[in-house]
């Protein structure tokens with residue numbers, strides 16, 4: 219491999235790129251990585267990590283109120299946005315530093331620069347204005363917020379900018395009904411903002427199990443979010459006082475301090491030089507790859523959100539590790555994208571793994587459904603009306619549990635463990651043979667006895 223400057227050049231130091239770079243270097247490869255913004259990528263810098271801090275912050279407001287039922291007298295609760303942001307950014311800085319240190323300790327050379335492909339073995343460092351060659355190139359540049367071309371869209375922000383707002387907006391409009399829109403709607407509602415979520419469909423979280431969608435939709439409303447359905451933003455304009463006017467196709471205009479657009483994310487490949495290197499793209503402009511994350515060009519691979527497979531941090535990490543094993547290890551490894559558990563950090567949050575009821579019916583025909591919605595024990599004294607949903611989707615012919623869907627406190631923590639059972643292909647009788655932990659909400663997973671039957675349609 220001596221003819222090239224490096225054995226591997228990674229473009230993008232996010233979750234997938236960093237893991238691939240480190241694992242490849244630890245296997246003896248000469249590795250460099252370029253990052254145009256900050257080491258850590260979307261997850262650490264402006265995604266999962268800082269978002270979760272906002273979610274924790276919002277949850278305290280609810281907890282203060284609910285504590286009264288347990289005998290606490292809580293004084294007037296006030297929230298200081300700048301303290302939260304200061305602490306949040308300090309932690310993000312610390313984590314980004316750890317990523318940097320781990321890369322260097324593994325022997326990876328870091329370029330704080332934008333990298334673009336010149337041909338299939340050559341990368342241009344834009345700031346340094348020089349080229350570097352590598353035997354293998356890994357594209358791990360992630361995604362960026364999608365835009366819709368609405369008039370005045372530049373007056374809206376994306377989730378990226380939320381963490382840099384100087385003050386907490388008193389009135390927020392959020393467009394979208396996906397992960398980001400639902401999570402931020404409840405963050406701001408929980409912190410005391412008036413929130414209007416504008417969604418083009420009828421029930422949020424398309425793609426999730428229908429019971430989860432209905433549950434989250436109701437809980438959004440219960441937490442004070444106004445969810446405008448069958449609605450689209452047609453224009454955004456600036457008012458004299460600097461606020462925004464949002465015009466919708468329902469005929470209603472809404473005024474807000476901040477408009478957040480969360481209408482999906484697309485591959486961050488503008489100007490990356492994919493054409494110059496001959497790399498093909500597929501759906502939504504994502505880099506097309508085979509199960510080993512290889513593009514149509516033999517020495518160029520891609521992992522993470524830029525490939526638009528399952529756009530989640532732990533998936534990117536696994537794809538990055540599998541790449542290192544395939545290219546620099548002893549065995550080719552393709553990450554198995556089936557049964558990846560995930561969470562939506564609404565309040566209460568969602569945990570889900572495997573097939574939705576709809577998907578299972580389409581795939582297997584006959585399925586058994588077990589489900590319960592109930593008031594969690596904690597809420598009998600807290601006064602909260604929030605409910606818990608637990609649902610099992612079971613393939614009828616062999617009783618294998620092919621999907622588990624939960625909404626309620628601690629669901630993300632619970633689903634991580636249940637994900638093992640689903641991935642392992644365990645059956646409903648094996649769930650039933652597992653003794654409950656009492657009193658917990660999770661015990662419903664092993665005590666659901668009655669099969670749910672759809673109501674007769676008259």
Ligand code: NDP
Pocket residue numbers: 366393394395396397398399401417418419423424450480481482483528529530560561562563
């Ligand atoms: P999602 O794909 O989850 O949701 C996009 C939303 O935008 C949908 O409600 C969609 O509506 C709506 N939309 C799309 N196009 C239009 C349009 N032309 N006009 C109006 N509305 C539109 O994207 P997000 O931006 O919320 O999140 C991006 C990704 O980030 C997620 O897919 C997920 O992979 C990741 N993520 C994961 C998190 C987690 O793990 N907890 C948290 C945050 C993000 P419709 O439903 O009708 O299609």
